[in-house]
Amino acid sequence: MMNKERRAFIKQSGIGVLACLGAASGLIPAWSLEKTSLPAWDEKPVPGKIRWGMLIDTRKCIEGCQQCIAQCHHEHNVPDFSNSKEEIKWIWKSSYNKVFPTASQQFQSENITGQHYLALCNHCADSPCTRACPTEATFKRWDGIVAMDYHRCIGCRFCMAACPYGSRSFNWQDPRTGIKDPSTAYPTRELGVVEKCNFCSDRLVKGLLPACVEACPQKVMTFGDLNDPKSEIRTLLESNATMQRRPELGTRPSVFYIIQ
């Protein structure tokens, strides 16, 4: 009889102590066993307050230079299968008529039509891919970034059909076999899910600029908050003639280009 009561007492007080510790670690972060620090989230994120964007000054871009692409693809463990059918790309270079198919093509200067232009996910303000996704595996973040949840993606490839910029790639085979020099900066993906540029949300949270922006020797790209009128990107947008890819589709891309 005594024994039973004692056992119940020890059990209950044990649970009580655990509960107190749990509550305390929630209330006093220093006491928690698992530390999480999110410096970029010191303030609670307000949806729509920030809209990350990029301006690409193609006048400064060196033909044939691949440094931004190499850096991005290395850092994010983007596989390379040397096979155009199963190619996975986050950022790439392509000809004028392919990057800007609906822009004026006739009698353009050779300097413009002959150059290759950087293309990446536009992180559209009205993104057709997030609309098409049946599981919210691709979704719009509070800061305008179109993000991917690789653990939720069912691989239906609806977002690929919906994206008018060809910015999305599917893992037709195990991506890990195509990574020659793995990086620890970003997790690898699995077979059967879609992936794309994440505007380096993994670096932004650490207070760093996107990998491509940092890797460029010519400082071709300007990255910043499109919602902040005083930001460098907004100043440049106001003082230059710029264009977006296929603006007629109403997707409102967050990537802008200076052509000439």
Place this chain on the structure above:
Amino acid sequence: MIEKALKGNRNYWIWITCLLLVILSGISAYSRQRWFGLTVTGMGRDVSWGLYIAQFTFLVGVAASAVMVVLPYYLHNVKAFGKIVIIGEFLAVSATLMCLLFILADMGRPDRVLNVMLFPSPHSMVFWDVLVLNGYFIINLVSGWTVLGAERKGVPAPTWVKPVIYLSIPWAISIHTVTAFLYAGLPGRHLWLTAVLAPRFLASAFAAGTSLLILISLILKKTTGFDAGSEARQKLAMLATYAGVTNFFLIGTEFFTAFYSNIPGHLQSLQYLFFGLHGYSQLVPWMWFSLITGLGSVVILLLPGLRASTKWLATASAGLVLSIWIDKGVGLILGGFVPSPLEEIVEYSPTITEISITFGIWAIGILLLTVLLKVAVGVKESAQC
């Protein structure tokens, strides 16, 4: 009732065995796809959907066409459809099952399929499609089975089944409309970005589906002696004719808008399909074959003398099914990806693995249809005795 499917003659069992063999080869091909990924298919970054999604699109139409017998029989009391209505409902059940299996076969991560229900996203057309397809499957199975069960016992069908049958009518329209909306709302895919896509889907579905019903009823007459009636087939032929005419009219309007406006985006996919684009013309013979066969079949069906002969009726029905299968099951999906958003022209051809899986899924559908129709014919025969 299911015991009726377990008794059959030699031919019945040979047929079942053949289907099971095709299913087995499909399963083995699918295990290969699961192991290596969708790399074993002909799809790629530019043509990211292929045979599976195309079959799915065609079969949603077949499923929806059950409404062409259900509506006249239950709403307008067209007695001639009394025997064929169950064939229509069971065809819809089998076609819907195939649709769901084709979606599953196309998924990169089929193990996560329930995510569609766990994270419901009303802004996504896939969510609605999964909802209406599953609903349609249940509605048709329940209503067909219940009415048949009552017939077996020689009692009138329970009253609750009537509203379910009525519900199946708008539901049939909804499955194909939602399927069209999967494609018709995507910016930058000009072949699909057209308001007539849903009407065209319905017209082609009603033409191909009713033709398929005519063929199935003829096969049943030959193999089991169960005759749905020549009057029913003639009525169906009329429905197929006008649905076919509407379909070709709508295709014509697509051509006018694209070629008269001369806007490259609208033009290029049709050019690719029917005339070839920048030297790529893999699908041109298919599309012309589809167009000529379809129009020829409609002409045969329009002529009363030819339509009355079983031989011509069967030929025209088969022609219409084949024509629309190519139009929807080959041209529409593949054409939508040419040129790609990056202005690439990539031609797609399915692999053996992909074709085996496709045949396997068709065999599963046909097996289900065989079993359901075996039960239906068994019940109808013993009810007559």
